Amino acid sequence: MNRKTGLTMMATSMLVLFGLLLLAACNKKEEQPANTMSQEAAPAPAATPIDPSTVATVNGTVKFDGTAPKPSKIDMSQDPACKGMNEAENIVVANGDLANVFVYVKDGLGSRTFDVPKDAVVLDQQGCKYHPHVLGVMAGQTVQFKNDDMTTHNIHPTPKDNREWNESQPPSSPAIEKNFAREEIMLPVKCNQHPWMKMYINVVKSPFFAVTDKSGKYEIKGLPPGDYTIAFVQEKLGEQDQKVTVGPKETKTVDQSFKAAAE
Amino acid sequence: MGQPAQPTSNAGSSRAVDPRGNTLKAIPTTYNRAHHIFAVFTACVAFVVITAGALVTSNDAGLSVPDWPTSFGYLVKVPHFVGGIRYEWSHRMVAGTLVTLTLTIAIWTLLVERRRWLRWLAVAAFCTVIAQAILGGLTVLLFQPPAVSTAHATVAQTFFCIAVAIALFTGRKWVEEQPRVEFDQRRPSLSTLALLSIFVLYVQLILGGMFRHHGMSWWPHVANAVIVSFVLAWTAIRALSVYSQIEAVRRPAIVMLSLLITQLCLGFTAFLTRVAWGKDAVQPELPMVAATVAHVAVGALLLATAVVLAIQVWRHVPVAFAEPLPQGQQDASAA
Numbered sequence: 001m002n003r004k005t006g007l008t009m010m011a012t013s014m015l016v017l018f019g020l021l022l023l024a025a026c027n028k029k030e031e032q033p034a035n036t037m038s039q040e041a042a043p044a045p046a047a048t049p050i051d052p053s054t055v056a057t058v059n060g061t062v063k064f065d066g067t068a069p070k071p072s073k074i075d076m077s078q079d080p081a082c083k084g085m086n087e088a089e090n091i092v093v094a095n096g097d098l099a100n101v102f103v104y105v106k107d108g109l110g111s112r113t114f115d116v117p118k119d120a121v122v123l124d125q126q127g128c129k130y131h132p133h134v135l136g137v138m139a140g141q142t143v144q145f146k147n148d149d150m151t152t153h154n155i156h157p158t159p160k161d162n163r164e165w166n167e168s169q170p171p172s173s174p175a176i177e178k179n180f181a182r183e184e185i186m187l188p189v190k191c192n193q194h195p196w197m198k199m200y201i202n203v204v205k206s207p208f209f210a211v212t213d214k215s216g217k218y219e220i221k222g223l224p225p226g227d228y229t230i231a232f233v234q235e236k237l238g239e240q241d242q243k244v245t246v247g248p249k250e251t252k253t254v255d256q257s258f259k260a261a262a263e
Numbered sequence: 264m265g266q267p268a269q270p271t272s273n274a275g276s277s278r279a280v281d282p283r284g285n286t287l288k289a290i291p292t293t294y295n296r297a298h299h300i301f302a303v304f305t306a307c308v309a310f311v312v313i314t315a316g317a318l319v320t321s322n323d324a325g326l327s328v329p330d331w332p333t334s335f336g337y338l339v340k341v342p343h344f345v346g347g348i349r350y351e352w353s354h355r356m357v358a359g360t361l362v363t364l365t366l367t368i369a370i371w372t373l374l375v376e377r378r379r380w381l382r383w384l385a386v387a388a389f390c391t392v393i394a395q396a397i398l399g400g401l402t403v404l405l406f407q408p409p410a411v412s413t414a415h416a417t418v419a420q421t422f423f424c425i426a427v428a429i430a431l432f433t434g435r436k437w438v439e440e441q442p443r444v445e446f447d448q449r450r451p452s453l454s455t456l457a458l459l460s461i462f463v464l465y466v467q468l469i470l471g472g473m474f475r476h477h478g479m480s481w482w483p484h485v486a487n488a489v490i491v492s493f494v495l496a497w498t499a500i501r502a503l504s505v506y507s508q509i510e511a512v513r514r515p516a517i518v519m520l521s522l523l524i525t526q527l528c529l530g531f532t533a534f535l536t537r538v539a540w541g542k543d544a545v546q547p548e549l550p551m552v553a554a555t556v557a558h559v560a561v562g563a564l565l566l567a568t569a570v571v572l573a574i575q576v577w578r579h580v581p582v583a584f585a586e587p588l589p590q591g592q593q594d595a596s597a598a
């Protein structure tokens with residue numbers, strides 16, 4: 001093989017390689033038949049019966065102890081379609097009441113199993129923010145991601161124990177439905193288009209959870225009588241637990257307070 | 264002081280002499296201006312791609328376009344140009360341009376270049392840019408695992424160094440000038456120091472990449488910065504103090520020293536804006552983005568300069584080896 005032939009062969013093989021790559025690139029990715037791809041979850045066992053006449057309620061208020069930090073300002077100028085409230089929601093305090101705390105029964109339910117609600121939980125993207133900022137769902141329950149903005153978002157959960165995914169959602173496109181198979185607290189969800197957009201999904205096995213509202217209040221209903229550990233989880237301030245015993249039909253108030261994280 | 268030697272040349276004499284008196288064959292080649300300018304342009308575009316990639320990472324926009332190799336299902340259709348898409352899509356388009364430029368320079372080199380090793384270097388450049396594109400795709404499809412993202416960052420700078428080397432080898436000075444050669448008898452040799460500089464810079468690049476991509480804490484990168492500073496300063500000072508009369512060595516040594524000082528300042532600023540002040544930031548803030556992108560860009564220039572210095576040292580300041588004499592001759596000289 002002379003030198004010229006060798007050169008020609010090298011050039012040809014490089015062109016062929018490049019052509020193949022271009023060809024692969026030109027093949028438009030096939031659309032999913034429906035935006036309902038979910039994680040494979042084992043069939044749930046039958047729910048343990050609970051006597052409705054004995055169920056108890058746990059409620060309370062979560063406070064922030066000390067001077068509340070000023071909410072960080074968000075600069076949304078990189079997308080003209082984003083016209084939302086431009087304050088971060090990582091610590092939301094009003095009159096000492098702490099919002100967006102996920103409260104759930106961490107321990108005490110034993111081997112009880114629960115039916116997964118058939119209704120989907122909606123997570124709305126509006127004003128380039130997630131509504132709600134903190135969400136609780138049962139493992140296997142459908143979460144419906146909606147886009148009410150006139151801009152493209154991408155939804156990117158970054159879980160530790162569940163499957164990671166990343167999908168874009170243009171304006172006026174149908175809702176994306178997903179579920180999370182495994183229990184995971186404070187599973188971050190973010191948008192890579194708008195880096196300030198962050199929220200947390202809490203995936204639990206029982207229906208006994210709540211998220212504190214703007215007045216720091218929460219309520220967990222339908223709890224069978226027993227001894228429980230109630231966990232209060234805040235994205236920046238961490239987790240605090242309390243033990244509680246509830247009798248039949250009892251309503252117990254369990255308040256909690258968080259201190260500012262040490263610098 | 265190094266030991267002067269007879270000059271070697273690619274253009275003029277086709278023969279050169281090494282310190283042992285052996286005659287080396289040189290391949291006569293001619294300067295091709297258009298080819299060289301295209302090689303320089305390709306290296307410049309590679310630098311732009313690295314800077315664009317740094318912008319993507321600093322703005323946390325790496326996954327704003329969730330598919331690859333297409334972007335929202337299309338190869339080149341311009342998407343809604345807002346948010347993180349601006350950075351990621353632009354990075355992809357400039358990178359695509361770079362692949363085309365590299366293919367062109369590779370074919371052009373194969374057709375016009377007589378130096379076989381340079382033809383192979385051009386082929387290596389093309390293979391590297393393809394590997395780099397695939398790593399970029401894997402970064403997207405695997406949701407930015409730190410190891411893959413760091414490999415993407417490292418191979419990018421490897422490609423940039425290859426592109427710079429091709430630009431250097433096709434340059435008029437390299438092709439036509441008779442290099443001034445001085446043999447290096449110091450230990451460690453300048454050649455060893457130049458290679459060590461490249462090695463510590465690569466380690467630094469990997470540590471920095473792992474930190475940026477959340478695979479490692481910041482402190483290994485900062486700790487290695489001390490080693491990098493020491494090795495690079497040693498190399499540059501040795502080059503300037505002993506071989507400053509050789510312009511081809513003096514220039515990259517001065518540039519390397521200047522870039523090192525700049526890079527240390529940028530690294531400090533990036534640390535302050537990212538780690539010290541920006542750890543609770545709700546979104547990437549301009550001072551952090553500017554400092555980090557500049558830190559990455561100057562880091563790439565620093566690595567490329569170290570490579571250029573190593574090449575020039577290899578050419579102008581070769582290592583002089585003491586030739587072992589047969590036993591009988593050693594005894595005679597001792598007597």
